[in-house]
Amino acid sequence: MSGFGAGFVAGLMRAxxxxxxxFGCWWLLVxxxxxxxxxxxxPVLVLQRLWDLRSTLLHHTGVTFTEITLGLLxxxxxxxxxxxxxxxxxxxxxxxxxxxxxSQAIPVFALAPILVLWLGYGMASKVVMAALIIFFPVTMxxxxxxxxxxSGYLELARTLGASRARQLFSVxxxxxxxxxxxxxRMAVAVAPIGAIIGEWVGSGEGLGFxxxxxxxxxxxxxxxxxxMVLTFFSMTLYYSTDxxxxxAIPWHCERT
Amino acid sequence: xxxxxxxxxxxxxxxxxxxxxxPVYQGLKLKLAAGEWTCLLGASGCGxxxxxxxxxxxxxxxxxxxxxxAGGDEADITAQIAWMGQxxxxxxxxxxxxxxxxxxxxxxxRVDADYKARGIELLHSFGLEKNALQRPDSLSGxxxxxxxxxxxxxxxxxxxxxxxxxxxxxAVNRHKLQNLAAEQLAGRxxxxxxxxxxxxxxxxxxxxxxxxxxxxLEVLPGPVGEPPRPVAGLxxxxxxxxxxxxxxx
Numbered sequence: 001m002s003g004f005g006a007g008f009v010a011g012l013m014r015a016x017x018x019x020x021x022x023f024g025c026w027w028l029l030v031x032x033x034x035x036x037x038x039x040x041x042x043p044v045l046v047l048q049r050l051w052d053l054r055s056t057l058l059h060h061t062g063v064t065f066t067e068i069t070l071g072l073l074x075x076x077x078x079x080x081x082x083x084x085x086x087x088x089x090x091x092x093x094x095x096x097x098x099x100x101x102x103s104q105a106i107p108v109f110a111l112a113p114i115l116v117l118w119l120g121y122g123m124a125s126k127v128v129m130a131a132l133i134i135f136f137p138v139t140m141x142x143x144x145x146x147x148x149x150x151s152g153y154l155e156l157a158r159t160l161g162a163s164r165a166r167q168l169f170s171v172x173x174x175x176x177x178x179x180x181x182x183x184x185r186m187a188v189a190v191a192p193i194g195a196i197i198g199e200w201v202g203s204g205e206g207l208g209f210x211x212x213x214x215x216x217x218x219x220x221x222x223x224x225x226x227x228m229v230l231t232f233f234s235m236t237l238y239y240s241t242d243x244x245x246x247x248a249i250p251w252h253c254e255r256t
Numbered sequence: 257x258x259x260x261x262x263x264x265x266x267x268x269x270x271x272x273x274x275x276x277x278x279p280v281y282q283g284l285k286l287k288l289a290a291g292e293w294t295c296l297l298g299a300s301g302c303g304x305x306x307x308x309x310x311x312x313x314x315x316x317x318x319x320x321x322x323x324x325x326a327g328g329d330e331a332d333i334t335a336q337i338a339w340m341g342q343x344x345x346x347x348x349x350x351x352x353x354x355x356x357x358x359x360x361x362x363x364x365x366r367v368d369a370d371y372k373a374r375g376i377e378l379l380h381s382f383g384l385e386k387n388a389l390q391r392p393d394s395l396s397g398x399x400x401x402x403x404x405x406x407x408x409x410x411x412x413x414x415x416x417x418x419x420x421x422x423x424x425x426x427a428v429n430r431h432k433l434q435n436l437a438a439e440q441l442a443g444r445x446x447x448x449x450x451x452x453x454x455x456x457x458x459x460x461x462x463x464x465x466x467x468x469x470x471x472x473l474e475v476l477p478g479p480v481g482e483p484p485r486p487v488a489g490l491x492x493x494x495x496x497x498x499x500x501x502x503x504x505x
Binding site for chain 2: 152153159160166167170175177249250
């Protein structure tokens with residue numbers, strides 16, 4: 001078996017063991033304490049509801065997935081654009097940095113009702129919410145990567161006669177890819193939070209909406225089922241992004 | 257394709273970094289004969305690499321930087337220079353052949369077939385044709401430095417500035433690379449900064465000592481014979497050179 005295949009199987013086995021252990025502890029806790037199912041349902045009941053509600057959950061997952069994907073696209077493009085602008089036009093940095101810090105200083109929870117008021121109950125407010133929550137980490141990691149280019153690479157490019165634009169796009173940007181990748185990893189881990197917060201504040205569909213709806217009706221097992229889907233979905237998103245980035249930036253290997 | 261060497265006379269080179277009281281050097285004069293190797297030798301931190309960086313146009317603006325060249329200005333010179341630094345500076349995101357063809361990639365944004373064919377030809381003469389599509393991180397230190405030398409050669413510039421390019425290599429690889437560089441750069445004007453007297457004696461047709469306090473350049477003739485010279489015949493020269501360096505210390 002190839003190294004990649006063996007690594008994948010080992011990772012899968014590890015995930016199965018961790019999930020089995022978590023479920024085992026959860027089941028044991030419910031069994032030993034006899035806690036009522038409207039406080040903490042057993043994992044067996046949650047899995048049962050997951051199966052029963054599969055089509056409903058699939059629909060809500062699709063909505064949340066679309067919000068997260070669009071939010072990621074918007075947030076990453078904005079972050080990369082901001083970082084490039086700050087590197088290309090240095091005086092602009094002094095104006096953009098306070099704006100950037102302000103975007104991080106205001107809690108997203110505080111912005112959520114306003115965004116719903118402005119953009120409505122539809123998808124737009126959730127997409128903007130997901131984009132806002134990842135905007136700061138993506139911008140800062142890109143910016144850091146772009147301004148800490150190996151000085152030797154830039155000097156070589158200068159002696160070769162590369163223009164400023166070419167230095168940016170053919171030297172600074174590729175050299176910053178490992179930092180940009182860190183920002184992307186952080187973004188895919190955090191973006192679901194933004195979308196779910198948006199759904200909690202005001203929406204008619206999506207996993208966040210479904211959880212709130214189930215909670216209000218004391219259907220805790222349904223809520224846990226939605227939470228389980230969200231966790232699985234977020235982890236898959238993170239690991240697939242991580243695998244893609246490792247393939248795209250093979251020269252940046254891990255050092256432990 | 258080999259570019260002809262270039263006569264270069266530095267009438268005055270001065271440099272003082274902002275925030276410092278003393279200049280690194282002031283009023284240095286140096287003449288480089290066309291097609292010859294000049295080796296700049298001196299203690300660490302004396303300013304020899306800085307002089308090379310000044311010639312390559314790598315001093316950041318804002319410092320007191322004066323460079324007067326006979327019959328030309330600084331911009332004319334920087335356009336005719338190929339630079340090879342202490343590190344190989346291979347871009348890790350490009351494969352070997354793309355690194356060799358870096359100049360055209362960075363200036364025109366693309367590499368034409370003819371330029372690439374010349375790059376492959378160079379790799380072939382360096383025994384690296386099988387590695388053309390590999391990434392630099394899969395190569396040994398000696399191979400990486402050969403790729404960097406191929407990149408420098410493909411630029412086809414009459415003046416080559418080399419800043420201790422072999423200092424990170426083991427003795428055997430250093431010797432091989434010195435031979436390869438002498439063979440491939442024959443006919444070009446080369447200014448090599450080194451801290452290794454033996455390297456200067458093997459390669460230099462003119463040896464320049466960079467003296468400190470005050471900074472000045474002292475020109476010595478190189479040993480007899482065409483570079484690369486065998487180490488065996490350099491014993492006496494090396495003793496004399498070490499003595500000269502010791503007296504100046």
